[in-house]
Each structure stands twice: as structure tokens, then as C-alpha cells.
Amino acid sequence: MLISLFMLLFAAIVLFHKWGNNDAISTTINTAPPIAKQGTLDGSGLITSQAESIALDGEWEFYWRQLLEPIHFQSAYPPVSELVQLPAPWTTYSDSHGSFLPSEGYATYRLRVLLPKDVSEAARTLALYPKSIASAYRIWINGQLVGGNGSVGSDRISETPKSYPEIVYFQPRTGWNEIIIQVSNFSQRNAGIWQRMELGTADTISWERILHVSAQSGIVGIFGVMSLYYAFVFWNRKQETSALLYSLLCMSVGVRTVVLGESTALYLLPGLPWEWAVKAEYISVAMTALLLILFINREYPAEAVRHSSVLAGIILPGCMSLFLFTPAHVYTYMLTPFTWGVLFPSLLYTLYIYLRSAINRSKGALTSMIGFLFFMAFALNDMLFYTVHLPTEDMLSIGLLVFLLTQAYNLSSRFSRALYESEQLSLQLKESNQRLEQIVEERTRSLRKTNEELQEANKKMSDSELFRTRLLSNISHELSTPITSIKGFAKALRDGIITTDAPKYVNRIYTRSLMLERMIHDLIDLTKLETHQVQFKMQDVYVIPFMLELFLKYETDVHAQGIQYVIDMPEKSGLLEPKDEDWIVQLDPIRLEQVVSNLISNALRFTSPAGIIHVQLRLAETPDTEQGWLAYICVKDTGVGIPPKWQERIFDRFEQARPPSVQDEHKGSGLGLSICKEIMHYHHGDIGVTSEPGLGSEFCFRLPAWKGRVSPNDKP
Numbered sequence: 058m059l060i061s062l063f064m065l066l067f068a069a070i071v072l073f074h075k076w077g078n079n080d081a082i083s084t085t086i087n088t089a090p091p092i093a094k095q096g097t098l099d100g101s102g103l104i105t106s107q108a109e110s111i112a113l114d115g116e117w118e119f120y121w122r123q124l125l126e127p128i129h130f131q132s133a134y135p136p137v138s139e140l141v142q143l144p145a146p147w148t149t150y151s152d153s154h155g156s157f158l159p160s161e162g163y164a165t166y167r168l169r170v171l172l173p174k175d176v177s178e179a180a181r182t183l184a185l186y187p188k189s190i191a192s193a194y195r196i197w198i199n200g201q202l203v204g205g206n207g208s209v210g211s212d213r214i215s216e217t218p219k220s221y222p223e224i225v226y227f228q229p230r231t232g233w234n235e236i237i238i239q240v241s242n243f244s245q246r247n248a249g250i251w252q253r254m255e256l257g258t259a260d261t262i263s264w265e266r267i268l269h270v271s272a273q274s275g276i277v278g279i280f281g282v283m284s285l286y287y288a289f290v291f292w293n294r295k296q297e298t299s300a301l302l303y304s305l306l307c308m309s310v311g312v313r314t315v316v317l318g319e320s321t322a323l324y325l326l327p328g329l330p331w332e333w334a335v336k337a338e339y340i341s342v343a344m345t346a347l348l349l350i351l352f353i354n355r356e357y358p359a360e361a362v363r364h365s366s367v368l369a370g371i372i373l374p375g376c377m378s379l380f381l382f383t384p385a386h387v388y389t390y391m392l393t394p395f396t397w398g399v400l401f402p403s404l405l406y407t408l409y410i411y412l413r414s415a416i417n418r419s420k421g422a423l424t425s426m427i428g429f430l431f432f433m434a435f436a437l438n439d440m441l442f443y444t445v446h447l448p449t450e451d452m453l454s455i456g457l458l459v460f461l462l463t464q465a466y467n468l469s470s471r472f473s474r475a476l477y478e479s480e481q482l483s484l485q486l487k488e489s490n491q492r493l494e495q496i497v498e499e500r501t502r503s504l505r506k507t508n509e510e511l512q513e514a515n516k517k518m519s520d521s522e523l524f525r526t527r528l529l530s531n532i533s534h535e536l537s538t539p540i541t542s543i544k545g546f547a548k549a550l551r552d553g554i555i556t557t558d559a560p561k562y563v564n565r566i567y568t569r570s571l572m573l574e575r576m577i578h579d580l581i582d583l584t585k586l587e588t589h590q591v592q593f594k595m596q597d598v599y600v601i602p603f604m605l606e607l608f609l610k611y612e613t614d615v616h617a618q619g620i621q622y623v624i625d626m627p628e629k630s631g632l633l634e635p636k637d638e639d640w641i642v643q644l645d646p647i648r649l650e651q652v653v654s655n656l657i658s659n660a661l662r663f664t665s666p667a668g669i670i671h672v673q674l675r676l677a678e679t680p681d682t683e684q685g686w687l688a689y690i691c692v693k694d695t696g697v698g699i700p701p702k703w704q705e706r707i708f709d710r711f712e713q714a715r716p717p718s719v720q721d722e723h724k725g726s727g728l729g730l731s732i733c734k735e736i737m738h739y740h741h742g743d744i745g746v747t748s749e750p751g752l753g754s755e756f757c758f759r760l761p762a763w764k765g766r767v768s769p770n771d772k773p
Contacts, residue, residue: 093117096140097169097233100256110186110257110265113236116140117250118167119150121158124209124239125165127200138167146191147249160248161386163211163241170256174231184262185225185236188252192218192244192331197237198227205239207331213243213386219331221320222269224262245335246389269319276458277321280311283465299355303464306348313341332385339380339388343395346403347373352464353410356425360413365406372399404433420467428463593645593739600642600688600762601626604674607650611657619666625673640676642688642760648736652744655729656692656756663696663754670694676762684763693755699748707746708734733758 091098093115100111118138129136141150143166147158172183185196185203193207193216203226207219242248255262284307291301315322316334350369354361376395380388411426435455608624615622627640653672660670671693679687699707708730730744737744737758748754 093143093168096138096167097171099171101171101173110255110261113168113170113185113254113256114143117143119147120165120167121147121150121152122162123165124163124211124241125167125237126239127197127235127237130167130235130237141166143250144253145249146247146251148247158248160246160390161213161243162248163209163239164249166236166238166240166250168236170234170236171232172229172234182226182259183229184257184259185227186222186255186257186262186266187225187238187250188222188254189220189247190238190240190250190252191247192216192220192242193240194220195239196225197235198225199230199234201227203227209239209241210243211241216241216243217331218242218244218385222266224266226259243386244331245385246392266319270321273314273319273321276455277311277315279458280307280314284308284311287465299352302348302352302355306345306352309341309344309348312337313345316341335385335389336380339395340377342400343373343376343380346400349407350403353407356467357410357414357419360410360417360419362406362410369403400436404436408433424463425467428460432460591739593648595643595645595740597641597643598646600640600674600760603646604672604690607653608672610650611654615657615661615670618661620661620664621667621669623669623671625671625675627674627676639764639766640686640688640762641765642762644740644760645736649740652733652736652758653690653692655733659729659756660692660694660696660754664694665696668695668753682761684761686762686764687759688762689757689759691755691757693753695753698750698752699746699754700750704746704748708744 090111091100093113095116096118098113098115117140119141120136120138123136125136139150141147146160147162147164148160150158152158185198187194187196190206193205193209195205195209196203204223206221206223208215208217210216238250240249255265257265284304287300287304287307291297291304294300316338320334322329322334322337347369351366354366376399379391407429408426411429415423415426605624605626608622612622657670657672664670671691673689673691673693675689675691677687677689678685681687733744740760742758742760744756744758746754746756
């Protein structure tokens with residue numbers, strides 16, 4: 058009863074809409090709509106205050122195998138035309154010998170429309186709405202190219218097919234308005250202007266287009282939601298194969314709907330190839346027929362014909378393979394035998410199953426049969442429409458929607474009954490477990506809180522233990538050598554073995570003590586860095602003033618050893634405009650100064666007097682960072698250099714490339730570069746060295762940089 062009321066309501070809406078359109082036309086011009094005759098259409102009776110459109114049906118000028126433009130009709134000898142009836146594919150036209158025109162070819166259509174003066178004054182913009190022109194076209198109105206689809210060509214190579222409804226806007230003029238349409242088709246069975254075109258005000262046509270697209274999108278949305286819902290039903294209950302088939306059926310119908318009629322898919326995705334849209338149309342139709350047969354055989358196994366599923370599983374996938382692996386100019390010619398030889402028998406078989414199930418009074422069969430009869434009527438309409446036997450429009454989606462709603466009602470009823478029984482059974486279990494769940498929840502909450510506290514305490518203990526273990530291991534392993542040396546010198550002095558050079562050895566003991574103190578400090582610092590117990594205070598810093606300040610801090614110490622000390626900044630090298638200091642890096646000023654200090658100290662240690670220590674800052678553009686720039690900070694010396702075999706190892710702890718010429722009192726802890734490497738890791742940067750023995754070394758590290766302004770709170 059509910060479905061019947063729905064269908065009556067739908068029919069009433071359709072009739073009311075049709076009656077309303079006819080009434081609007083009749084009240085506008087009080088006569089029948091204007092029809093084109095002899096290539097002209099008299100629209101002088103059009104009243105622009107009414108929101109209506111007129112169909113450009115009737116006799117158009119037709120120029121076969123000619124691609125004409127407005128200039129060709131302005132000559133003293135215009136081309137000779139034939140008169141053809143639109144809308145209709147040109148395969149229904151005959152040539153001078155009485156033979157029907159082939160589907161492949163090209164032609165020009167022309168129509169002159171007489172518009173009243175008030176149209177050009179009141180309705181400043183008119184619109185032309187071609188529904189479907191196969192398979193590529195261009196439109197001129199009043200001598201101007203105003204629209205088209207695809208690329209018109211004189212052969213299959215030069216043509217790019219693309220056909221979907223598209224509104225063409227133009228400025229009308231008083232009197233005669235000329236419409237010229239070039240059309241070519243080398244891609245499919247249909248050819249020419251085979252669907253109605255409408256002319257009206259821009260607002261009227263745009264609103265009509267919006268209504269059509271909205272209606273189609275709404276139907277597709279319903280199919281999508283139904284498909285998703287029953288897919289989830291199958292996901293949660295694998296025994297419900299009918300739900301899976303129904304989900305796929307809704308999806309298949311949705312795909313067909315979105316590529317036909319208003320061609321919403323091509324409208325929203327203009328980059329979608331026309332060929333694949335046509336393949337989707339044909340394949341989805343075959344898939345719908347296959348899923349329909351499988352679904353009804355699953356729903357009514359007692360009434361199903363034996364081996365019907367197997368037969369459908371052979372024929373319809375074969376058709377889908379033909380559509381998939383052949384071009385449109387091949388398989389579209391199979392539409393008539395496919396429609397009446399495959400689809401129509403599938404409909405008859407489905408109707409037969411529903412009739413038998415209704416006679417046997419199977420549950421839900423009568424409702425499903427009523428919905429299927431509604432669907433079958435619209436399916437026959439589309440079969441006749443696409444085989445050019447009926448001048449209507451594509452309406453199968455409406456019939457499918459009604460049919461699928463009846464199936465959804467039956468499936469939902471079955472699932473609802475099963476759910477109700479399940480709920481009754483689970484209700485008792487739920488009541489009996491309710492108290493237990495409350496107890497479990499309370500204990501779980503308490504255990505969760507205790508567990509979180511234990512995890513936090515355990516983490517702190519683990520970090521402390523890791524720090525202690527590494528520090529003790531490093532101290533016990535690495536401090537034995539300087540301690541042994543100190544003990545040896547002290548014992549020799551105590552026992553009187555060393556007498557003449559005592560001050561020299563006392564100085565060595567003092568030097569070893571300083572080195573031991575520095576090593577302990579570096580070990581603690583490195584261990585904290587490795588165990589992530591150091592908090593970095595990252596700030597956005599102007600890198601140029603920051604480097605100038607660091608350079609000046611060490612200028613006195615470098616000059617005291619007789620070494621030249623120079624700096625090279627970007628503005629001096631021409632990389633940046635003068636006084637352009639708005640380059641920013643994110644860093645911890647104290648930790649980065651520790652890196653620069655270590656590099657300068659190393660350079661001082663291995664550079665002889667009269668040498669040069671060169672500090673350089675340069676900025677380079679790079680695609681490897683989000684900011685797009687890198688700041689390179691380098692410390693270069695003219696010292697003894699580093700052998701190639703040591704250049705990759707010196708950043709490991711306790712590795713030193715110390716030449717024999719360097720005195721022991723200048724020996725470092727071997728941890729400085731390791732600390733620098735860890736600090737750069739925290740800054741998302743890296744550090745490296747290039748060196749040649751005898752010519753000096755250059756240590757460089759790099760940081761992401763960008764141009765901008767630093768907040769006053771971030772300045773170091």
C-alpha cells in the first residue's frame with residue numbers, strides 16, 4: 058500500500074509539472090509553440106516577462122560533409138542547403154540517391170531565429186541548452202563562437218569526442234539571430250543533433266540546468282547511500298549475500314545514472330575521457346542486468362530457473378568484456394542486438410520470477426513485483442529512446458529508484474525482524490551482565506590509573522638508569538688513560554726518580570688534570586644529549602647578527618695567537634641586497650654557540666701562527682626543505698688538515714686525527730665533534746668536514762632558513 062501511494066504521488070508530480078509547463082507556454086503565446094520552418098523560427102511572439110523556454114524543433118538547414126562558419130554565409134554565393142527535421146540523428150536522413158546517411162561523418166546545421174525588440178532590451182542575455190550532440194560540436198551565434206564540446210574534425214584522427222549538456226550564453230539582437238552548429242561524429246552509433254535544444258533567458262535555462270543536475274545528483278546520492286548501507290550489512294554479516302548483491306546493484310545503477318542524462322560525471326569532471334564515460338554507461342547496464350538476475354535468484358530460489366545464473370554469468374560478462382576492450386565506434390553499434398537480445402530477455406525473466414513468487418505468496422513478492430513493473434515500463438521507454446524509436450528522454454533512473462526502494466523495503470523488513478529477535482535475546486543477557494560491567498569498569502578505571510602512574514615512574518627510572526649506566530661506562534672506560542698518566546708522573550716525583558725537570562712534569566700533571574676535568578664535563582654533556590635529558594630552548598633568530606656577535610666573541614683569542622681571523626657574510630658576497638638581515642633560523646643560541654666555539658677551538662689548536670681562520674655564512678635556495686632555504690655556517694682554517702681515512706670517523710666519540718706535530722698539552726678530549734653532531738641532530742641539521750692534509754680543513758653545518766620577521770619575545 059505504501060509503495061502504491063508513493064507511485065501515485067510521483068505520477069501526480071510528473072503530471073502537474075507537465076501541465077504547468079504547457080500552461081506556461083499557452084499563457085505566454087496563446088498558441089502552439091513556434092516550430093522552425095525552412096530554416097527559420099519566428100519567436101517574435103515571445104513575452105520575456107514569462108520564465109519559459111522554447112524548443113528549437115523543426116526544419117533546420119543542413120550541409121552534409123561541410124564544416125561551415127558564419128563567414129561562408131556572408132558571401133555573394135552562399136552554400137546550398139538541405140532541410141532536415143530536428144531533433145533526429147542524421148542517420149535518419151537520406152541523400153540524393155535515397156540512401157540513409159552513414160553515422161560517421163560531419164555536417165553543419167543552421168537556423169535563423171526572429172526575436173522581438175523587447176527581448177534584446179529586457180532580457181540582456183539569452184541561453185541555448187543543447188542536451189546531447191554526437192560526438193563533437195562548435196556553436197556560433199550571431200557570428201561569434203560561443204561554445205562547444207570536444208574537437209570537431211573531418212576524420213577519426215582529427216576529432217576529439219566529448220558530448221554532455223552545456224549551456225551556451227549569448228547577447229541577442231533585435232530581429233534575426235543566426236545559430237550555426239558544426240558537428241562531427243566518428244566515435245559512436247548516434248550522430249548529429251538527436252536530442253532537443255532549448256532557447257530561453259539565461260535565468261530560465263540556468264535554473265532548468267540546476268534542477269536537472271540537482272535531481273540527478275539526488276538520485277545518485279540515494280543510490281550511493283543505499284549501496285554503502287547494504288555493503289556494511291554484508292560486512293557485518295557475511296551470510297547475507299543478498300545484501301552484497303543489492304549493494305553492487307545500487308552502485309551499478311548509480312554509475313549509469315551519473316554518466317547519462319545530464320552527464321553529471323562529465324560536468325563535474327571535465328577531464329574524464331569521453332570514451333571511458335561511454336564504457337561506464339554500457340558496462341553498468343550489463344552489470345545491472347547480471348546483478349538483477351543473481352539477486353532475484355538468491356531471493357526466490359524455489360522459483361528460479363535452473364542454470365539461469367550460470368547462463369547470465371557467461372553472456373553478460375562477455376558483453377562487458379566487449380565494451381571494455383573495444384572502442385566506442387565498435388561496440389555502440391551493438392546497442393540494438395544487446396538491448397533486445399540480452400537486456401529485454403533479462404527483464405522478462407525477472408518479471409516471470411516475480412509473477413511466480415507472487416502466485417506462491419512468497420513474503421514481499423507482491424511489493425517487489427509492483428516496483429519491478431514500474432521499473433520495466435521506464436526500461437522499455439529507455440530502450441526505445443536510445444534506439445531512436447521514441448522521442449522522450451532517459452528516465453530509467455526513476456524506475457530503478459522506485460524498484461530499488463521496494464527491494465530495500467523488503468530487505469529492511471527482513472533485517473528488522475531478525476534484529477528484533479536478536480534484541481529480545483540480548484536484552485536478558487544485557488540485564489544480567491549490567492552489574493558485572495559496572496564492577497569491571499570501576500576496577501578497570503582504578504587499574505588504568507595505577508598503570509599510568511607506574512609507567513611514568515618506570516620511565517623516569519629507566520631514563521635515570523640509562524644515564525647512570527652510560528656515564529659510569531664512559532668514565533670507567535675512557536678516564537683510565539689520563540688517570541694512569543697522572544699517577545705515574547706523581548709517583549715518579551714522590552719517589553725522587555724525577556729531580557731535574559720537576560717543573561716540567563708538574564706542568565704535565567696539571568695539563569692532564571685539566572684534560573681529565575674537561576673530559577668528565579664533555580662525557581656528562583654527551584651522555585645527556587644521547588639520553589635526551591637536555592631541554593633545548595629553540596628560538597627564531599636573525600642569523601646574520603647572531604653570527605657577527607659570535608665572531609666578535611673569539612676575535613681577541615684568535616689574534617692573540619698571531620692568526621688572521623676573517624668573516625664572510627652574505628651581503629658582502631652579493632647573494633643578498635645590502636642591509637638585508639631578515640634571514641631567520643630556528644636554534645638554541647647557547648647550544649649553537651657551543652658548536653661554533655668547538656669548531657673555532659679546533660681550528661686554533663691545529664693552525665700555526667700566521668695562518669688564517671675563516672668564518673663564513675652563506676644562504677642557498679633548496680627544494681629539500683619546507684622553508685626553501687638553507688643557512689650554511691663554515692669554519693675554515695689553514696692548519697695541518699685531516700687524512701681522508703679519518704674524515705668520517707672524527708665525529709665518533711674519542712676519535713681524533715691528531716698529527717705527531719701537535720703537542721700533548723693541546724690534545725682535546727675527543728668528544729667535542731660528537732657533541733656538535735648531537736646538537737645538530739636536535740636542530741634538524743647536519744655537520745660535515747672537507748679537508749686536505751697540509752692545506753687545512755673546513756667544517757660546515759647547515760640549518761633550515763627563511764626570510765621574515767622575528768617576534769620581540771623570540772630575540773635571544
